[in-house]
Amino acid sequence: MLQQITQAAISSISSLWENKVRSIITMIGIVIGVSSVLIIMSIGVGAQSLILSQIESLGSNLISVSPGHAEEGDMLAGFFNFAVTTLKYNDVTYLRSNRYAPNLVDVAGYNRGFGVVKWRSESYDTSLNGTTASYLTVEGSEIEVGRFFTEEEEINLSRVAVLGSAVKQELFGESDTVGQRIKIGGASYEVIGVIKERGTVGLEDYDDQVLLPIRTTQRMMGINHIGLIRARVDSDENIDKSIEDIKVLLREQHGIRDQSGKSDDFSVGSSVQTLSLVTTITDGLRFFLTAMAALSLLVGGIGIMNIMLISVTERTREIGLRKAVGANNFDILGQFLLEAVFVTGLGSIIGIVIGIIVSFLIAIGVRFAGFDWAFVISPSSIVLALVVSAGIGLFFGYYPALKASKLDPIEALRYE
Amino acid sequence: MNIIEIKNLSRTYGDEVKTYALINASFSIQKGEFVAIMGPSGSGKSTLMHVLGLLDRATSGTYLFENRDVSTLNDNELAVLRNEEIGFVFQAFNLLPRTTVFKNVALPLIYARDKSEGNKRVRDILEKVNLSHRLGYLTNQISGGEKQRVAIARALINNPSVVFADEPTGNLDSKSGVQVIEILQKLNDEGHTIILVTHETETAECADRVINIVDGKIVSDKRVKSKKRVSANDLIK
Known part of the structure; x- marks a missing residue:
């Protein structure tokens, strides 16, 4: 079993290397997806900390009284109540x-x-x-x-x-x-x-x-x-x-x-409450934006499936040959699956590097403009990006790999 | 000792309307024989080779490969046999593109249980087919004759008991074709069983024995009276 996986890994890496252009093109989708998730997560945290630090700089020991009744913590009702x-x-x-x-x-x-x-x-x-x-x-x-x-x-x-x-x-x-x-x-x-x-x-x-x-x-x-x-x-x-x-x-x-x-007929709140309200709002925004960026990862995954299917067709003879010289279905499945995982894995590592660099440049730019911007890349976002993209590789690579493994060796050898 | 023994072997295609590609074939091949399977295109010789080479299964009849009933083996066991006991040489070479000669020859090693001294084995075998100087070349940088010799080296890497060569000279000029046949004869001298599929009488006469097949039926099975020995300087045609 372990040996079979090693074999598949060797075959995958060498065939990725021998088809560099195709591998790189497949990778681009994942690189863009992962780096945009990372950049948006980083900007989200930076922007949030900027807004929160602004509110904090007011001093946490301020109490506001607004006209009109509002539920506890619900500052917006009072905020928009001009006529009260x-x-x-x-x-x-x-x-x-x-x-x-x-x-x-x-x-x-x-x-x-x-x-x-x-x-x-x-x-x-x-x-x-x-x-x-x-x-x-x-x-x-x-x-x-x-x-x-x-x-x-x-x-x-x-x-x-x-x-x-x-x-x-x-x-x-x-x-x-x-x-x-x-x-x-x-x-x-x-x-x-x-x-x-x-x-x-x-x-x-x-x-x-x-x-x-x-x-x-x-x-x-x-x-x-x-x-x-x-x-x-x-x-x-x-x-x-x-x-x-x-x-x-x-x-x-x-x-x-x-x-x-x-x-x-009035409502009283502290800046601490405002802080938690703004945190709630910005958390929601961050989540939404991250979800948007994650969509691009999904698109990248579909790109992988597409290229993998083309690759399986293009390499029909190779698959037939591998079977003729002793590869079983599991070997072929593993090889193509690992190819997809390696492409997404490498793509996401490149994406992480690009994401960190771009986030860092943005942080420098915003600081240059005079704001107190925190440059944050959380380890969890890196782990998330890696896990998600490997999952995407497995998920979208499975169908083409299965298709490859089930090819009839004779048909595959004859394929022109 | 019989390495291959078939009895009433048939291969049909289709469920309702059956097309017979191979009908009731029976013969046996001994270890160390050089057998040519001859017939016009569409005669079923390729089907026979695929079944004998464990790439395909017969629909009826028995097939004993090294005294083991093939019908009792599962796909993975057949894959192991193909890897260790059988070598294939194809008309179209079927080498991996954009890959070095070395890696192509080493390909069956990936799936082998015994990988010991893999690099040395690849070098030794390339030496044997006179391609030591092409080791690091990509397969699209070498000639057709060299490609087929790479394919032969690949077929031999796991030291199989049988080598199947399916029209190995079909895509080659006559000089390269002769070289390929010469190598096959040399391998046969060293004890390898060779099964050569061809439609050319003159190529078939380089074997010890010629099995003729027409429309899926074996029509003759004869020893070659005067086996033709070739060397690189001869031309078959």
């Missing part, structure tokens, strides 16, 4: 320095809109972020020039603006900004400060925005609700406790007696 008006400015002030929520470092409210900002002849379309004076503490941002607006200015509906670094660059270039007056929606605002460049964090561009006192924006938009509350917690361990504190306080503030959470 259940959160008010008073909720922010109520939560701030409330002795029943002792672990909240600070709380900020938000109202987000978009608009054109003008300075002299320059104009720039950006996001207008109405917020509270506690913004810097909650978000962990810093002032580059000037100052942030005060609580007084927030309450007094002052027309002051703090610019994101990108907005400053677009409108003012290198000119001085503090003390200049910009126009938003026909009204004039005084620029009092510029936020230090921070980049995109948690899918939010911190540099491409103008920060205004929240009550000022409420009046500008003609609304009395707010879009979001964020609270910073003093330490990670207190997140769950603080979420409960906030829920209790907001129910009290909103006059909700039901403590089960079913009647809440």
Whole structure:
């Protein structure tokens, strides 16, 4: 048995070598399939870790309160609920320095809109972020020039603006900004400060925005609700406790007696929950993309079957001869089966090498573009690629090999 | 000692309408004989050779190969016999393309139980057919006569008791044909049993005995009165 397998292996390798061009062409399908599975798996992991690190960089000890009721962990419902008006400015002030929520470092409210900002002849379309004076503490941002607006200015509906670094660059270039007056929606605002460049964090561009006192924006938009509350917690361990504190306080503030959470007109979640949600979504995407790439392996397998069938026909005389000099059906079956497995095996090894190289180049490219991209090739993906392609070789090689082994030696010898 | 003994051997094709390729053939061949099976094309001589060479099975009758009843052997046992006891030489050479002379001769060794001194055996046999200088050549780089000598070397690699040669000179020029027959005679002198299938009388006369077959029936089985010895300088025709 073992000897027969060795014989078949020797015959397979030498006949693959003697038909180099055909072997290589057969291999290409597998090489492409395996390398694309590997590249996509690697990009998937890299992209996921990039997104997750973005969210993590927000800080894991942030709690978000969105208007409207949402199931536990289901942040999307609140995310898309633009029209829900259940959160008010008073909720922010109520939560701030409330002795029943002792672990909240600070709380900020938000109202987000978009608009054109003008300075002299320059104009720039950006996001207008109405917020509270506690913004810097909650978000962990810093002032580059000037100052942030005060609580007084927030309450007094002052027309002051703090610019994101990108907005400053677009409108003012290198000119001085503090003390200049910009126009938003026909009204004039005084620029009092510029936020230090921070980049995109948690899918939010911190540099491409103008920060205004929240009550000022409420009046500008003609609304009395707010879009979001964020609270910073003093330490990670207190997140769950603080979420409960906030829920209790907001129910009290909103006059909700039901403590089960079913009647809440707001939803509270931490960035940890967002993290797990995003992980779920990106996991799904990765799986889908990998499945797509795996389809190309299947196509490669069909290619192998095709070429093997041609090869069996082309080598009918050879098969007849091998039988005449003493090969039995098992020898022939083994030889052709092993040929298919060797082709896929070698093809997948080449595919793995190409996949690793391309993934590495992509990682270098993305890092060059300034992102923190992890270059990950998991051993499991390599094992998976090898096993799957060997399986494909066996599966698609079996029929042609069986056909070869059953050839009548006399017919095969006569075959022209 | 009879190496081959057949009795009332028939081979038919088709289930409902039976076509007889071989009808009630009976004869025996002794170890060391040089037998020519002669007949026009379509006479059934190739069928006879395939059955005798264990490539095909008879539909009726008995066939004893080295005193073993072939009908009791399974396909794998026949494959072992073909490997160890039988060598084939075909009209169309049937060498593996894009493969060296050496590897072609070594091919039966792949399936052999005894692979000892394989490389040495290949070299010795190539020497015997005067092809030592073509060892590393690919089979498409050598002449027709050389190809047939490679095929003979391949047939001999496992030191078989019988060599079947099916029209071995059919695709060769007369000079190469003579060389091939000369080698077969030399092998016969060394004790190999040779069974030569041909349609040419002059080639058949190089054997000890000629069995004539027409329409599947054996019509004559005679000793050759004056066996023709050939050497490379002769021409058969």
